[in-house]
Amino acid sequence: MTEYTLHCFAESGNAYKVALMLELTGQDWAPVFVDFFNGQTRGQDWRDAVNEQGEVPVLEHAGEKLTQSALILDYLAERTGQFGPRDDIEKREIWRWMLFDNHKFTSYYAALRFIFCLKQMGESDVTRFLRERARAAYQIVDAHLAKTPFMVGGRLTIADLSLAGYVYMPEDTGLALSEFRHVEAWKARIQEVPGWKHPYDLMPGTAA
Amino acid sequence: MTEYTLHCFAESGNAYKVALMLELTGQDWAPVFVDFFNGQTRGQDWRDAVNEQGEVPVLEHAGEKLTQSALILDYLAERTGQFGPRDDIEKREIWRWMLFDNHKFTSYYAALRFIFCLKQMGESDVTRFLRERARAAYQIVDAHLAKTPFMVGGRLTIADLSLAGYVYMPEDTGLALSEFRHVEAWKARIQEVPGWKHPYDLMPGTAA
Numbered sequence: 280m281t282e283y284t285l286h287c288f289a290e291s292g293n294a295y296k297v298a299l300m301l302e303l304t305g306q307d308w309a310p311v312f313v314d315f316f317n318g319q320t321r322g323q324d325w326r327d328a329v330n331e332q333g334e335v336p337v338l339e340h341a342g343e344k345l346t347q348s349a350l351i352l353d354y355l356a357e358r359t360g361q362f363g364p365r366d367d368i369e370k371r372e373i374w375r376w377m378l379f380d381n382h383k384f385t386s387y388y389a390a391l392r393f394i395f396c397l398k399q400m401g402e403s404d405v406t407r408f409l410r411e412r413a414r415a416a417y418q419i420v421d422a423h424l425a426k427t428p429f430m431v432g433g434r435l436t437i438a439d440l441s442l443a444g445y446v447y448m449p450e451d452t453g454l455a456l457s458e459f460r461h462v463e464a465w466k467a468r469i470q471e472v473p474g475w476k477h478p479y480d481l482m483p484g485t486a487a
Numbered sequence: 488m489t490e491y492t493l494h495c496f497a498e499s500g501n502a503y504k505v506a507l508m509l510e511l512t513g514q515d516w517a518p519v520f521v522d523f524f525n526g527q528t529r530g531q532d533w534r535d536a537v538n539e540q541g542e543v544p545v546l547e548h549a550g551e552k553l554t555q556s557a558l559i560l561d562y563l564a565e566r567t568g569q570f571g572p573r574d575d576i577e578k579r580e581i582w583r584w585m586l587f588d589n590h591k592f593t594s595y596y597a598a599l600r601f602i603f604c605l606k607q608m609g610e611s612d613v614t615r616f617l618r619e620r621a622r623a624a625y626q627i628v629d630a631h632l633a634k635t636p637f638m639v640g641g642r643l644t645i646a647d648l649s650l651a652g653y654v655y656m657p658e659d660t661g662l663a664l665s666e667f668r669h670v671e672a673w674k675a676r677i678q679e680v681p682g683w684k685h686p687y688d689l690m691p692g693t694a695a
Contacts, residue, residue, distance in 0.1 A: 331627065331630065331631060332583070332587050333627060334587075345579065347582065347586040347587065349582075350579060350582045350583055354579075371558060371562075375554050375555040378555040378557055378586075378589055379540050381586055382589040382590065403612055404612045404613050405613050419540055419541060422539065423539060
């Protein structure tokens, strides 16, 4: 029995945020595969037993079930003493970027990738709408990263791990990533951190 | 000079979350109107001077600018001693619902309202997509409120104030609110709290 159990699947960037944090901080953890693509998270049984919000990641630790990637990252930073804030001002900076990530940066990009790349529903007004929203969020993060190597405090923190949830996913969403050269440089910096792994190498995936 | 200054506009439910918190906790505060509909938050000047994330609300307090409604609610709960968590477990419960709100509940509903009601772009695949996503989020909150009068701890907390950001907006988004009777009952309970005000009575709006 490992100390941490993560309910996840490889295609989930939200689960990757937590998986990478567990890996980089050297925790004793194991994944439990969630069959999202066959509707497991939409089932009432799963919602009653695991997460009423119908989402991964869910982290089991010390008899508790923790949900929401940003909250789990904050919990792990506090417990491990790694990648967290140094003071209250940094703490608020980290949280405001994790919230921006949940509301816009990850949110629109992940929705676009899901319907355009994974469900392969083709180009439509919906994909164009999501791509424009994702682009606007990327522009804001890119402008921030023009001024600093990492999002907060000049070093890797959980704010970066949150925003980086989907940026290594290999699928082509039609968003021209070369427009965002500061984001691209930041992605490379994170990949250089010892122990970094790609989401598809860190969590069990759904057979294609 | 008031103690708190809130950059906001009446049509913003995200700003309303903070305005209502300031009002219900009896703070000395004043709004500063942000001309969102004429592009003020998209201007580089505003982003440099007020918020690089290009969003309201922004709360000025004690020489600091705070952004992201959930973070501001947490800050105010801590400072005022009102509507916050009683312990660490409640704190995580509150945060996980505020995150769900930012990611899905407020997010999809507000985007739908913006393009369908405020910009009046008509029914389209995009509005149908957003309405389906909003409905799924409403169902999850409705199922939770079937079991409890308020989101966390059986009493009004900042989790409720976050989720309630857009629920009093008068515009018809085409989402059948009568489907969500537990949400409707919860809305009525919040309206009964002494000092409750409608967003359009609490913040300066844009001339129609």
